Amino acid sequence: MQKPRVLVTYIESGFGHIMSARAIADGLKSKYGDKMEIIESQIMKDDNDETLIKFERFLINQTKATNKIWHYGDLIFAVMNLGKRPFMNLVHNVFFRKAVNEMVDAFYVRRPDVIISTHYFITFCAMEYKRRYKNELDVTVISYNPDNNVHIWWDRTCDVFITNNSLASTEAIRRRKFDYSHVRQVYFTVRKCIREFNLTKQECRDKYGIPQDKFCIMIADGAYALSKSRKYCKYFVSHIKQPLTILFLAGKNDKLYDEFCRIAQNAPDNITLIPLRFTEKIYEYYAACDLFVTKAGPNSILDSLFVGTPVMVDYCPHPIERATYKLFVKYYGCGVTAFHRRTALKLIKKYVADPTQLDGCRKAIAEHIDKSVDGGQQIADIVFEQVKHKIENEQASTVNK
Numbered sequence: 083m084q085k086p087r088v089l090v091t092y093i094e095s096g097f098g099h100i101m102s103a104r105a106i107a108d109g110l111k112s113k114y115g116d117k118m119e120i121i122e123s124q125i126m127k128d129d130n131d132e133t134l135i136k137f138e139r140f141l142i143n144q145t146k147a148t149n150k151i152w153h154y155g156d157l158i159f160a161v162m163n164l165g166k167r168p169f170m171n172l173v174h175n176v177f178f179r180k181a182v183n184e185m186v187d188a189f190y191v192r193r194p195d196v197i198i199s200t201h202y203f204i205t206f207c208a209m210e211y212k213r214r215y216k217n218e219l220d221v222t223v224i225s226y227n228p229d230n231n232v233h234i235w236w237d238r239t240c241d242v243f244i245t246n247n248s249l250a251s252t253e254a255i256r257r258r259k260f261d262y263s264h265v266r267q268v269y270f271t272v273r274k275c276i277r278e279f280n281l282t283k284q285e286c287r288d289k290y291g292i293p294q295d296k297f298c299i300m301i302a303d304g305a306y307a308l309s310k311s312r313k314y315c316k317y318f319v320s321h322i323k324q325p326l327t328i329l330f331l332a333g334k335n336d337k338l339y340d341e342f343c344r345i346a347q348n349a350p351d352n353i354t355l356i357p358l359r360f361t362e363k364i365y366e367y368y369a370a371c372d373l374f375v376t377k378a379g380p381n382s383i384l385d386s387l388f389v390g391t392p393v394m395v396d397y398c399p400h401p402i403e404r405a406t407y408k409l410f411v412k413y414y415g416c417g418v419t420a421f422h423r424r425t426a427l428k429l430i431k432k433y434v435a436d437p438t439q440l441d442g443c444r445k446a447i448a449e450h451i452d453k454s455v456d457g458g459q460q461i462a463d464i465v466f467e468q469v470k471h472k473i474e475n476e477q478a479s480t481v482n483k
Contacts, residue, residue, distance in 0.1 A: 085119040086469040089194035091204050092124045095141040097305045098381030099200040102228035105271035106198060109458030112274070114466050117473060121192060125204065129188055137181040141203070148399045149377065150308040155400025162234050170235045174206055186211045189221075195472065196222045196465055202235045209237050222468045226461055228271065229380055231405035232258050242468065244461060246270050247409060268460035269452070276365050276388050277453050286370035293327050293354055297434040300371045302331035303397075304379045305360055307338050310396050310423075314375065317423045319345065319353050324434045327354040329367055334360045365389050372437060375426065378403035383410055383417075387451050392443035393417035396426060415446035 090107045092100050103122075110120050126138035148155030162170070174182055185207035189197065199205040208223040215221075226244045227236060232254045236243065244266045245251045251267045254260040287294050301318075303309040315330050332339035342357040349355045358367065364382075368374055369389035376382055377397040383406055386393055395411055395418075398404040411417045420426035433439050 086195040088196040105458035108274040109462035133184045229402045269455040269457040271457035296325045296327045298327040298371045300329040301375045305333040307333045307335040378407040380406045414450045
């Protein structure tokens with residue numbers, strides 16, 4: 083019997099889409115690996131197609147620009163909302179037509195029964211693939227939106243559209259006009275390694291040589307470190323006189339990493355400054371901290387909360403991250419706000435003097451973050467539900483033979 087082929091796609095536009103896809107793949111393999119063939123693909127890179135490689139680089143540069151250029155993200159989303167779906171179709175069918183065609187060809191080579199997408203572009207191309215080959219192939223397109231809201235360019239004609247919170251589900255149905263029968267809601271998706279992580283703060287500090295006797299913060303701006311992290315970290319090093327450990331995540335920004343290695347050598351005696359490169363195990367550093375200072379990236383905030391560390395949001399570059407901030411900080415109460423460095427400095431001084439000031443955030447994390455519920459496996463159940471009839475029919479055919 084031929085197992086249904088489930089294609090899990092990875093695309094870089096920030097790293098949240100990749101991490102969510104990994105969580106889905108974890109759930110599929112652990113629960114249904116014996117019933118379905120799970121194919122994982124860095125779909126923009128694996129075929130060495132120059133058009134797709136360039137387009138992914140374009141998406142990465144757009145993500146970087148939203149973090150670096152003030153209000154650039156707001157401008158892009160304003161244009162998207164102004165033109166709505168017709169504008170999106172125009173852009174992709176005219177300006178990005180070659181990339182769409184190459185992606186459709188990549189799907190055709192793989193011939194999946196199910197395509198799982200965590201990015202609007204993959205979903206758009208998957209639906210185009212389904213349209214072009216509807217008389218030849220039977221494919222189901224399942225979109226998981228890793229963000230905490232639903233922007234206008236998500237294709238509402240996909241077979242299943244999955245959100246991770248009730249606010250996003252309501253937005254999809256009421257504002258974006260998705261068919262309510264196609265919308266499903268699951269719990270948040272994080273990688274298996276984070277869900278099963280159980281080291282204490284003290285154990286993480288021992289593992290990485292982080293002082294046990296100091297209040298510890300991490301400062302980050304996602305994988306590219308192009309927003310406020312540099313300015314905030316330098317300001318804290320200069321203005322905080324209390325004992326403090328600062329983990330500075332330079333991510334994939336080698337120039338910034340080298341700069342902060344030099345700053346660390348000349349830091350005041352009360353400051354322990356530890357620059358970090360990008361690492362898959364960044365959640366272990368989150369767990370070592372008392373507070374995570376960051377922009378409102380959905381994936382990084384979720385990872386921090388899953389290891390029990392409150393967040394301080396310093397920037398929301400566009401509507402997606404504002405939705406993350408509203409959900410986790412304003413709605414759930416799992417963190418605090420500091421959109422100006424002086425506000426952040428004042429709060430951190432207060433927390434260093436009395437760490438119990440963050441107990442309310444820790445309590446909120448314990449109330450709202452449930453590591454026992456696996457959103458990845460819930461998505462796996464949805465996928466299996468979509469292919470179950472195909473499996474049953476093929477099993478019956480095998481028995482009859």
